[in-house]
Amino acid sequence: MGPKARFDGADNAASAAGSTVAFVASRAMASTRAVREFMSPLSTRASRASRNRVRSFAFRHVGPLIDSARQQNNQPFNLMITRRTALKTASAATAALAAAATFTDALAQAPAPTGPFTLAPLPYANDALEPHIDAATMGIHHGRHHAAYVAGLNRAVAGTDLAKKSVEDIVRGLATAPENIRTALRNHGGGHLNHTLFWRMMKKGGGGQPKGALASAMEKKFGGFDKFREAFTASAMGQFGSGWAWLSVDDKKELRIEATANQDSPLTAGRMPLLGVDVWEHAYYLKYQNKRADYVAAFFNVIDWDFVAERFGK
């Protein structure tokens, strides 16, 4: 194979990878500007510039796809893509195709949740939290990611007595759950519980500061709302990889800021989650890419402090 043929082969492979990623991404993000921008250079034979756009797009969007595949397969995702590989050789095409195939397989494997746990509708429209959290993210996050947790939880409890329990009781009682399904309960039960709370912790026109007993407790524990916000943000930023940052309360009514990995909940450790921010990339990547700090700052504009205070008062 001469240099020209190798170049054409790499071009064609890059085009194939790009087309596949674009196809998968378009299923998830059909209306996003990124897809519209991405599709145009693929209509003709890929140039160096368009290959670079393919590469750039893949790096921006394959991450969330991997997030989703990991979540739904409940398995470590062993895919290595290096920038050098993506740039220089057609193996980037193979890697992107593998990621896309895994993602589509994961979607195909997720059955419709038929119970006992079900996916409640969002308590507001997908675009209600714009511009802080975009409608496309909300739609995918709720309709696909949360739905996958519900489906996974239903699969885990099928044929067991746990099917009659609440998701709170399942997550609270993980230590005594049957060992063969404990990890599935932890991931999918936690995912269902955490996301159910998350939608309620936000509202259109939210933000501001809490009042009443919660404000007093924050003053006592953190030295005021601004200090709380600073510490909560630091916790969200410090969570390496996927997880959550929480404001929780223990049985002595003492507040605490804590971070958990994956879908773990403070409830398993005996504390009630009052407020949580999802720092999985699927929660912010479409709008904020790697700028988690911007997303966490935006989250403060949509917090429903009435809901959080009500939980504190229980």
Ligand SMILES: [Fe+2]
């Ligand atoms: Fe999430």
